[in-house]
Amino acid sequence: MTQEMKLHHYFDQWMKLYKLDAVREVTYQKYEMTHRQLVKLVPDLRLNDLSRLTYQQLLNDYAATHERQTVMDFHRHVKSSLIDALEEDLIDRDPTRKVVIKGVQHRQHKIKFLNQHEMQSLLNILVLDEGPNWDYFILLIAKTGLRFSEALGLTPRDFDFAHQYLNIKRTWDYKAAQSDFAPTKNKSSVRKVQLDWQTVIQFSQLTKDLPKDKPIFVHSKVYNDTVNHYLERLCKRAEINVISIHGLRHTHASLLLYAGVSIASVARRLGHSNMTTTQQTYLHVIQELENQDNDKVMKHLASLI
Structure with missing residues (x-):
């Protein structure tokens, strides 16, 4: 049966x-x-x-x-x-009703993001005169907050240098046996990410002689661990906390929030499907900013006579 x-x-x-x-x-x-x-x-x-x-x-x-x-x-x-x-009547009642979800205490995770000084120290040691390399890859994620697979899937044609933005419309499925382009994580991940003028200059020079529809950073099989280990060596050389490539995305978002950029704008830039994801991920930053706001409110009220 x-x-x-x-x-x-x-x-x-x-x-x-x-x-x-x-x-x-x-x-x-x-x-x-x-x-x-x-x-x-x-x-x-x-x-x-x-x-x-x-x-x-x-x-x-x-x-x-x-x-x-x-x-x-x-x-x-x-x-x-x-x-x-x-x-399908294979079972006669829902055994998952009123279930209690447990779990071990959060393990001590690695530091997820850098402060502005640490980020600058990392960017200062990047080598950007050797054509497409992992240093350019790290720079791009630090400046845009792209996901690892999104950055791998970029081609020169995805850059709109005249209007200073990146067109994110696909990813690179680096985990598949036969790696190839793949859809984005969700519909909100299809987006335009504004670029600063310095990044525009750097990447317009980098990509001008590259095939327009070929990934910039993929030349053979790519492993996330390989790039993370490379970034770890850079962090140690710069004498800063070691973070992962995904940590660069966290750093990008955190620095924007500290700079006063709205949660809605950060959510759109990161390609989050809703602001709740952004709020949950960066709760520590938001709470710190709220404390600063409270200090400002009290200071303002105290000045009113």
């Missing part, structure tokens, strides 16, 4: 039926990871043995070694499949 099917077998069939070729490859790989965890944690759990207790125990076992947000993602995947199982 179908009800006697093991949970991980059902999830495997479900993701191949509903998710394969319907979501991006990188997203599908996350479903595959969830499937591997089910095989590991509940290799013998059958659909007809699912209950709120057995499902909660599954989540608790997963939460013992994962942070709460990761547990939430795992739960969302499994729950989606079980809701379909419920509609």
